[in-house]
Amino acid sequence: MRVKELHPLCCITLESPHGINNKSPEEPVTTALTRSRSLPAKSLIGGSESETVAGILYKWTNFGKGWRSRWFLLRNGILSYSKIRRPENLNLLSPSDDVRLIGDISGERLSRMDSCSGRRKQQKTVGIVHLKVSSFRESKSDDRKFYIFTATKTLHLRTDSISDRAAWLQALASTKCIFPLRSLNGDFSFIPPKDLSISTERLKTRLHEEGMNENLVKECEQIMLSEFSEMHGQVKLLHEERTNLLDALRQLEAANLEVGASGKHEFSSLGRGKYSECSTTASSDGKQEFEDVSEEDEPSFHDTKEFFNEPNVGSESNLAISGHADIKRRTKLPDPAEKEKGVSLWSMIKDNVGKDLTRVCLPVYFNEPISSLQKCFEDLEYSYLLDRAYEYGKSGNGLLRALNVAAFAVSGYASTEGRHCKPFNPLLGETYEADFPEKGIRFFSEKVSHHPTVIACHCEGKGWKFWGDTNLRSKFWGRSIQVEPVGVLTLEFDDGEVFQWSKVTSTIYNIILGKLYCDHHGVMQIRGNRQYSCMLKFKEQSILERNPHQVNGFVEDVAGQKAATIFGKWDDSLYYVAGDGISKSKVSDPASNASLLWKRTKPPPNVTRYNLTSFATTLNELTPGLQEILPPTDSRLRPDQRHLENGEYEKANLEKQRLERRQRMVCHLNISLVHELAIVICKP
Structure with a gap:
């Protein structure tokens, strides 16, 4: 693939003979990925250096499909993931990406992907997680599992080994540390229109060299200034939207930090109703799976969470979380308020036989x-x-x-x-x-x-x-x-x-x-x-x-x-x-x-005459x-x-x-x- 560069006249395109950063376009993906293991990437926010991390993780989808492999990419404080339907056709990363890979992605597998580059199809991103307003923790019951919590969903992830989980958790922690709670509006300076100084001297000189008359030169100059003014207005609107989003992002992170400081982890909300192994609430991954379904990947629906697979489910801490601490259930029914009267069986039998x-x-x-x-x-x-x-x-x-x-x-x-x-x-x-x-x-x-x-x-x-x-x-x-x-x-x-x-x-x-x-x-x-x-x-x-x-x-x-x-x-x-x-x-x-x-x-x-068991005695109780x-x-x-x-x-x-x-x-x-x-x- 060749990269198009803009000519100084803004109306002519040139074909660059070299790729981005002077990389050969024919360079295999495997070479780019191998060489990039130690190369950092620049963060778009704040200009801080953050590492781009990628790899294959197993994500819990539902009971019907279980754990499914997904391609995860951690970049600029955002964790995104996409499906891996056919690994041999998957274009994991572009050759210009500089990443550190976590996990075992064999050279043979990458070679197969590179050899089929003519049939590659860029996989659609299934979901993204903004780490700035998220939290994560490792599983206590499985050395390879960890969880990422957001306000709307919980990702249940699993690696191939303990070392891979440690590497992912370290990468997530490092990424969160790069984005402190601070004002981000000062990082992007916006020039008011009155301070703009637009020079058209190069354009007029070039047009005069081509032999154009003065009226045509002035007309081209007016067209350029009009286009520039319109683009500047659009950039201003984008700047305002960015400022509003950053303000909302700071408020969300402040609330997230307050919750963390008070000791109320996001995972504690699971004890109040949605539980059991497995799942994100209506996550973007589930929606995308429903939209992008194939014959071998039937849609299924679920609404459960990984709760009971944790050890000591009946412990005092878990009972306190779910709001059912120290429940004392009754051992007998209330004493009857009046004496029970018998009924005539014969009249009922005669009327209801059959x-x-x-x-x-x-x-x-x-x-x-x-x-x-x-x-x-x-x-x-x-x-x-x-x-x-x-x-x-x-x-x-x-x-x-x-x-x-x-x-x-x-x-x-x-x-x-x-x-x-x-x-x-x-x-x-x-x-x-x-x-x-x-x-x-x-x-x-x-x-x-x-x-x-x-x-x-x-x-x-x-x-x-x-x-x-x-x-x-x-x-x-x-x-x-x-x-x-x-x-x-x-x-x-x-x-x-x-x-x-x-x-x-x-x-x-x-x-x-x-x-x-x-x-x-x-x-x-x-x-x-x-x-x-x-x-x-x-x-x-x-x-x-x-x-x-x-x-x-x-x-x-x-x-x-x-x-x-x-x-x-x-x-x-x-x-x-x-x-x-x-x-x-x-x-x-x-x-x-x-x-x-x-x-x-x-x-x-x-x-009693009902002969209820101890368990049945508690079923109608209002605690x-x-x-x-x-x-x-x-x-x-x-x-x-x-x-x-x-x-x-x-x-x-x-x-x-x-x-x-x-x-x-x-x-x-x-x-x-x-x-x-x-x-x-x-x-x-």
């Missing part, structure tokens, strides 16, 4: 003081199994990860033992959110459809995400109630491994006569997208069953070979042995070579300061459920009937509006 239970208006006598949204969260009582599975996966033990996922899928049924009451059916749009920093999880659920009843939930923990939707098909058969969950539950780990399964059928027996009991039966297939999957069979309890609630299954690899056998009870514990096959004697009496996967926690001492920040749709603010918890049964019944009546009215109104709108649209 009907969908979700459409039947039952008195609160049949309810427990939690909603179905909270019941979804109760399935995560033993979330430590997923934390353990995540750690096993990180260490490369995929079998133990699959076993712990299977134990988690079974553990959710343990709380149903002895629970004969029905949770409240949520109203349409009702929500429930829970933040349990002591467990390292955050949960959200919502009723998204009324008929059929569909509940969606999402939970994030230490290195994993869990979500699903459930449509409960329930039937009341007089002597029993059968519930068939329809939906898929998904568990995804940070490394991209995914497990999916559906729940089995649940039945409550002896509604009229005998002792009520609940049983779960069916086959649960836990499908993994990598090496292992699992099959579990919940054995249906018979009348003469001496060993009820049995669960048996196995974990198999992609080749169909059984890697481990699982056995136990869904209401007590679960064991496994390596390999294939286990005798029935071992099922009832676990052998010494069997390893414990999960064991149910002991029930609370303060047992101090919580009610002020909850949305009005939260289940904990539902009046009939709160009255039932307090033992105010008459008020609970009246409120329940009022809310259900209002919901039916709203549904009928919406249907009428839809019909009217359809008629209007269909009219010619």
Whole structure:
């Protein structure tokens, strides 16, 4: 490439035979980069010398794509980065750039890039970070990771080695030191128009030498002065804009320094809501990836942050950051305010046989003081199994990860033992959110459809995400109630491994006569997208069953070979042995070579007729300061459920009937509006 230079007459261009700084245009990129490792570059601001640094870093994008390599360039206090889709076609830097490279960029790779220079395509910058109003720190859990914080996003970056991370952090620190908090307006002197002295003598002399008459010379002189005056006006406007930007920049840095001096790091804001490995908020990188998507790079969306991968999530410091320090959760329900009255079962049974239970208006006598949204969260009582599975996966033990996922899928049924009451059916749009920093999880659920009843939930923990939707098909058969969950539950780990399964059928027996009991039966297939999957069979309890609630299954690899056998009870514990096959004697009496996967926690001492677990007792609790920040749709603010918890049964019944009546009215109104709108649209 040849550089065009302006002729003194401003209207003729000459082709310079040499490149910038007398560099040969044919000089390979590899040579320029190698020679420039120790050469400094000049800063455009303040005239201070700052080093231009470049290299390849791995940037966390989202759970679907994970860590992706990006080309980072640090120059003049600005860190920019762009994608590297095809390294052999990437034009990393122009030959005139003087930079210091960090990281292993082999000569062979650069040679391939230089050899394909005819097909190079300049990569579009995905995002920039102004270091003057940013901060950064190294990761405590990973020696190769560090973070860059701005007011709107957080970059999660990773290097190839510890030394590379140290070099990048040193370069970032050095760059920030070059731009102190000072007035920058004095660095650029602007000449007022009245002080301008424009000489046109060279132009007139040159035109006279060409034999032009005086009138034409004066006309050319006026054209030049007019063009110069217009350009000067534009430069003045740019100067004013630059001054305003520098003032705003000083104010931002002053605020940034005040925050740093007070000890409130930008990272502390993550504890207040957005968390988990991974990500920048709606960053420019994500927007650019959506705009510049290709067939092999599908768009994906995410809104999570790296929080739970830090060590000691439950420590006092982290709890204090997130505003949940020293939370004391209750251990029992409030004492009932009045004595509960029984109801006539016969009249209800006669009127509701064969009907969908979700459409039947039952008195609160049949309810427990939690909603179905909270019941979804109760399935995560033993979330430590997923934390353990995540750690096993990180260490490369995929079998133990699959076993712990299977134990988690079974553990959710343990709380149903002895629970004969029905949770409240949520109203349409009702929500429930829970933040349990002591467990390292955050949960959200919502009723998204009324008929059929569909509940969606999402939970994030230490290195994993869990979500699903459930449509409960329930039937009341007089002597029993059968519930068939329809939906898929998904568990995804940070490394991209995914497990999916559906729940089995649940039945409550002896509604009229005998002792009520609940049983779960069916086959649960836990499908993994990598090496292992699992099959579990919940054995249906018979009348003469001496060993009820049995669960048996196995974990198999992609080749169909059984890697481990699982056995136990869904209401007590679960064991496994390596390999294939286990005798029935071992099922009832676990052998010494069997390893414990999960064991149910002991029930609370303060047992009520609801038989809630210790964890379930806390789900509807309003801890101090919580009610002020909850949305009005939260289940904990539902009046009939709160009255039932307090033992105010008459008020609970009246409120329940009022809310259900209002919901039916709203549904009928919406249907009428839809019909009217359809008629209007269909009219010619």
